[in-house]
Amino acid sequence: NKDNSSNTGASNNVQRSKSFAFRAPQENFSIQDFELGKIYGVGSYSKVVRAKKKDTGMVYALKIMDKKFITKENKTAYVKLERIVLDQLEHPGVVRLYFTFQDTFSLCSSFNLLHCLTLFSLIYCEDMALESCEGGELFDQITRKGRLSEDEARFYAAEVVDSLEYIHNMGLIHRDIKPENLLLTTDGHIKIADFGSVKPMQNSQITVLPNASSDDKACTFVGTAAYVPPEVLNSSPATFGNDLWALGCTLYQMLSGTSPFKDASEWLIFQRIIARDIRFPNYFSEEARDLIDRLLDLDPSKRPGAGPDGYATLKMHPFFRGIDWSSLRAQTPPKLA
Numbered sequence: 001n002k003d004n005s006s007n008t009g010a011s012n013n014v015q016r017s018k019s020f021a022f023r024a025p026q027e028n029f030s031i032q033d034f035e036l037g038k039i040y041g042v043g044s045y046s047k048v049v050r051a052k053k054k055d056t057g058m059v060y061a062l063k064i065m066d067k068k069f070i071t072k073e074n075k076t077a078y079v080k081l082e083r084i085v086l087d088q089l090e091h092p093g094v095v096r097l098y099f100t101f102q103d104t105f106s107l108c109s110s111f112n113l114l115h116c117l118t119l120f121s122l123i124y125c126e127d128m129a130l131e132s133c134e135g136g137e138l139f140d141q142i143t144r145k146g147r148l149s150e151d152e153a154r155f156y157a158a159e160v161v162d163s164l165e166y167i168h169n170m171g172l173i174h175r176d177i178k179p180e181n182l183l184l185t186t187d188g189h190i191k192i193a194d195f196g197s198v199k200p201m202q203n204s205q206i207t208v209l210p211n212a213s214s215d216d217k218a219c220t221f222v223g224t225a226a227y228v229p230p231e232v233l234n235s236s237p238a239t240f241g242n243d244l245w246a247l248g249c250t251l252y253q254m255l256s257g258t259s260p261f262k263d264a265s266e267w268l269i270f271q272r273i274i275a276r277d278i279r280f281p282n283y284f285s286e287e288a289r290d291l292i293d294r295l296l297d298l299d300p301s302k303r304p305g306a307g308p309d310g311y312a313t314l315k316m317h318p319f320f321r322g323i324d325w326s327s328l329r330a331q332t333p334p335k336l337a
């Protein structure tokens with residue numbers, strides 16, 4: 001089942017700057033400048049809609065924020081941080097933010113009644129125009145295929161590793177890596193999305209505005225239950241190792257069809273995580289089993305990718321034998337289901 005128990009929380013800290021120029025500008029557009037298409041998905045405080053800009057024909061994924069809800073639930077800082085972080089990231093494996101705009105118009109004049117009703121709650125919006133990922137979520141690919149072959153999983157996992165290396169080098173912890181947040185382009189390459197839980201570390205390359213910081217204390221945990229590492233349940237400070245644990249869970253899910261710590265309730269899931277109760281299906285190769293086992297180490301600093309040699313140990317693991325790391329994005333991805 002799709003685990004939607006996302007509990008977002010962003011963080012404080014890092015470099016602060018008074019004058020800050022966004023790469024992705026805030027434009028003076030309204031929703032009426034776009035031809036709206038299908039709804040890609042619904043998050044806890046936003047809807048993502050396919051939208052073609054009428055004058056240029058460019059297609060975007062508009063992340064339409066439920067501003068009222070965001071204000072009511074005190075999520076403004078998280079939304080601002082997501083925008084600031086996305087604005088400064090530039091990597092083929094990270095969903096790109098093109099521009100933002102503030103929209104206060106009703107959609108009804110240019111749109112049919114059904115869409116109008118669906119989007120009615122979003123009249124007051126602060127929206128993001130993101131790169132459109134037409135291939136949908138990796139989660140849906142796994143669901144459609146039942147499970148992925150090792151070759152397919154190897155390719156996807158390699159693209160995620162390549163993107164995570166970039167994100168970690170920027171001094172950011174994503175904190176919500178899971179198949180739902182790994183989106184596919186039309187040609188089948190992976191992009192990491194949803195930076196609503198991101199945490200910049202002290203030495204981050206990212207500039208965070210003072211009013212974009214937020215407080216973790218109000219949250220019990222950040223991320224999604226099935227992918228949360230044990231140290232987060234023990235209230236340890238966030239580290240890059242958090243994402244590597246989630247990567248281990250995601251790879252397990254690609255190969256088996258379900259997350260390793262699946263259970264009937266969040267509480268039971270947490271018990272299994274703390275007890276590190278992992279059962280590997282017998283069709284996993286020795287290499288896959290070994291990599292997942294290492295990524296799911298109880299000690300976050302021992303997970304491949306978290307050690308002093310950075311990502312070298314992870315990329316050199318036998319599971320990734322045959323992967324050409326320098327040309328990943330030029331390679332032909334697995335066929336979409």
Ligand code: ATP
Nearest residue numbers: 006040041042043044046048061130131132133194
């Ligand atoms: P939450 O905010 O609760 O963590 P979420 O990550 O699902 O949830 P959103 O970022 O609002 O929230 O995205 C909602 C859904 O829209 C996603 O699950 C995804 O399927 C889809 N989506 C998000 N961004 C894009 C994109 N750039 N291209 C295509 N679809 C997208």
